[in-house]
């Protein structure tokens with residue numbers, strides 16, 4: 001693409017747009033029967049750090065004659081140049097325009113990415129609304145956490161993948177391949193067939209009526225063979241399900257530039273604001289042995305010197321001790337760093353602290369979410385101040401002096417006392433440090449991070465109001 005090499009010289013971070021990284025998957029176009037463009041509606045640095053996309057990219061490319069490629073949203077400087085030089089949105093691996101692909105899949109991770117997702121349809125050169133795209137246009141699919149609440153963006157996509165995709169999307173790809181092979185493929189026939197697969201919602205096959213306030217009044221399939229309820233897909237066994245062990249190693253720095261090793265899915269807790277805790281149920285764990293084997297393979301295939309054990313709440317992982325023992329056996333001599341994000345203060349033990357001391361993690365992060373016990377109880381956080389103090393004491397005893405605390409503003413029933421409680425709690429953490437007769441040499445550092453509560457669908461707080469900008473600024 002001649003124009004591309006010209007414009008890359010005039011945009012920031014050209015490494016976002018070149019592809020060609022170690023670990024990317026290239027296939028012979030002549031041997032491929034189905035092409036999928038996997039779009040992430042955010043920058044390369046964020047998209048490359050998303051484990052879900054990495055899993056789906058690998059799972060789809062496992063099918064020999066299916067080629068799945070990556071697409072990220074261009075930064076405004078690149079978008080401007082692409083428009084100036086008439087370059088439509090293209091896939092990183094082949095540089096082919098995505099409007100010529102069979103399926104364009106988009107991962108909707110958070111509501112704030114909706115405008116970017118829609119803009120990517122525009123940049124591809126396709127009509128925005130599903131109803132305006134003809135039979136020859138690619139099938140536009142959306143998935144990810146936001147797909148659990150598909151209606152707000154239902155007009156833009158032909159089909160939604162509800163739930164986990166590593167088994168569902170290959171099934172969908174096989175269906176399309178079969179219909180193309182036997183000559184029965186038209187977009188509408190395919191969508192009708194796809195609606196019979198578990199975990200797929202085809203908005204054009206349902207009659208949805210709304211109440212005046214925008215809530216759904218009725219939801220009925222328009223044909224007898226279309227299911228009344230769409231059930232989410234889940235992977236039942238993480239030990240045997242697909243997991244990518246050949247990570248793509250980016251040329252430029254990304255947000256999570258390390259091995260991301262998924263330990264378990266779901267969360268045993270039920271915090272009332274948390275969508276992930278609700279929609280990723282039930283809890284499914286990987287065994288320590290499988291985890292260790294995958295870690296070794298990923299290290300051999302990438303050369304990364306850091307492994308992050310990812311989950312929603314790592315200290316709730318029942319095989320954590322066994323897994324860290326197995327991992328430390330070979331990562332320590334190789335000086336590979338193990339990191340354990342997402343710790344819960346109430347399941348933070350001396351044993352875990354000892355592991356973390358060995359894994360060279362500089363600071364620890366806990367999320368009390370609210371400053372008072374009353375509000376923590378209201379959001380079902382199930383965390384007491386004594387749990388937090390116990391956890392930070394263990395951290396200080398283990399030689400750590402940096403603690404990060406995450407809170408939220410604007411939670412339902414919040415009062416100014418709860419907000420003041422945030423600083424009181426943070427001060428108690430500092431006091432806990434100075435109460436210790438023997439302290440780490442470095443001075444204590446307590447970082448308080450406060451984000452805003454956003455009511456999320458499928459949570460008990462889904463209908464709670466969100467604070468206005470003025471209210472949040474005042475708080």
Ligand code: SF4
Pocket residue numbers: 267268269270271274275276277278312313344
């Ligand atoms: S906030 Fe954390 S602990 Fe609570 S339900 Fe969500 S993931 Fe689980």
